Amino acid sequence: MTEEECADWYRQRGTHVICHRDRYWKETVRGFYQPLHWLARLSAQQANSPTPLSWGFQTTLSEVDATAANASMPIHWLPNLENYDLHSLTSNRRNHLRKCYKRVNIVHLDKPTLLQQQGYEVFMSALKRTAYRQIPSKKDYLKGLADYSTPERRLILAGVNGEQLLGYITGYAVNSIAYIDEVVIATEALSTDIGTGLLFEFAQVCRRSGLIRELVNGLHSREDENLCVFKEGMGFQVKHIPAKVQINPIVEQFIQWRYPHKYYRLVGCQLRRRSPS
Structure with missing residues (x-):
C-alpha cells in the first residue's frame, strides 16, 4: 500500500x-x-x-x-532481505525448518474461511499461553476477520496439517517496508516448529515480491529472552x-x-x- x-x-x-x-x-x-x-x-x-x-x-x-x-x-529488523535464504538462519533453525516442512503445510490464505472455521480456537490457545492481551469473544474475533478479506492489503500464511489449522502469520507492507503484524500458534502445535516455517516463508514472499526492501518483526522485546533468541536465529537483528x-x-x-x-x-x-x- x-x-x-x-x-x-x-x-x-x-x-x-x-x-x-x-x-x-x-x-x-x-x-x-x-x-x-x-x-x-x-x-x-x-x-x-x-x-x-x-x-x-x-x-x-x-x-x-x-x-x-x-x-x-x-x-x-531483517538485513539483506534480497538475499535471505536457508543460509541466513543458524544451523539450529535450519534443522527446525526442515522438521516443520515434514509436518506442516504452509499455505497462502486469500479469504478468511479457514480462520472463520478454526481460527478462534487457535487464537484462544495462543493467548492462554502468552497472555499478551485479553482473550476476545468469538463474536469479536470473527468481526475482526472482516478485514482479512482484502488480500491486496494483508498477507496471511497459515500452517495446516491435513485440514487442521495449527497457526498463522499476518502482515502488510507500506511502500517498500513490510511489517509482521501477528503470529498466532496453537500451543499443541509448537512441537512442529511451525513458527520457524511461518516466519521464513513470510520473508520469502517479501523477497520474491521485488518491491519490499525491509522487513520488520516488531519492537525489541528485551524482557522475552526466548523470543529474542528465536528472532536472532531467524536472521533478525536488533x-x-x-x-x-x-x-x-x-x-x-x-x-x-x-x-x-x-x-x-x-x-x-x-x-x-x-x-x-
Missing part, C-alpha cells in the same frame, strides 16, 4: 488517524500518537505533535535529520532507528517506573534529555 492507502485501511478498521504535514499518524492509546507507517522516517519539520490535544508522540527520523533525534526506536519522542513529564515518570520495558520501547537508547519543542 501507499501511505495514504494505509491510512484509509486503518480508518476502516476503526483507528483514529490524523494527517499532519502530509504524513499520517495513528492514536495508539488515547492521546499518544505514532506515524501509522512506523519507519516512515519523518523530516525534522514533520516530527512534531500532530494535535495539541496529545500527551506524547514517537516517530522515526530520516537519515538527513538524524541529528535531531533524542531517542531511538528499537526494532527486530536495530535502533533515530527517533524523536515527546512525553508529558508526569506520564513519562509513571511509565518509566511502572512499565520499564514499555518505556524502553518508547525511547530506546535515550540520546539526551528531551525538550518539549
Whole structure:
C-alpha cells in the first residue's frame, strides 16, 4: 500500500488517524500518537505533535535529520532481505525448518474461511499461553476477520496439517517496508516448529515480491529472552532507528517506573534529555 492507502485501511478498521504535514499518524492509546507507517522516517519539520490535544508522540527520523533525534526506536529488523535464504538462519533453525516442512503445510490464505472455521480456537490457545492481551469473544474475533478479506492489503500464511489449522502469520507492507503484524500458534502445535516455517516463508514472499526492501518483526522485546533468541536465529537483528519522542513529564515518570520495558520501547537508547519543542 501507499501511505495514504494505509491510512484509509486503518480508518476502516476503526483507528483514529490524523494527517499532519502530509504524513499520517495513528492514536495508539488515547492521546499518544505514532506515524501509522512506523519507519516512515519523518523530516525534522514533520516530527512534531500532530494535535495539541496529545500527551506524547514517537516517530522515526530520516537519515538527513538524524541529528535531531533524542531517542531511538528499537526494532527486530531483517538485513539483506534480497538475499535471505536457508543460509541466513543458524544451523539450529535450519534443522527446525526442515522438521516443520515434514509436518506442516504452509499455505497462502486469500479469504478468511479457514480462520472463520478454526481460527478462534487457535487464537484462544495462543493467548492462554502468552497472555499478551485479553482473550476476545468469538463474536469479536470473527468481526475482526472482516478485514482479512482484502488480500491486496494483508498477507496471511497459515500452517495446516491435513485440514487442521495449527497457526498463522499476518502482515502488510507500506511502500517498500513490510511489517509482521501477528503470529498466532496453537500451543499443541509448537512441537512442529511451525513458527520457524511461518516466519521464513513470510520473508520469502517479501523477497520474491521485488518491491519490499525491509522487513520488520516488531519492537525489541528485551524482557522475552526466548523470543529474542528465536528472532536472532531467524536472521533478525536488533536495530535502533533515530527517533524523536515527546512525553508529558508526569506520564513519562509513571511509565518509566511502572512499565520499564514499555518505556524502553518508547525511547530506546535515550540520546539526551528531551525538550518539549
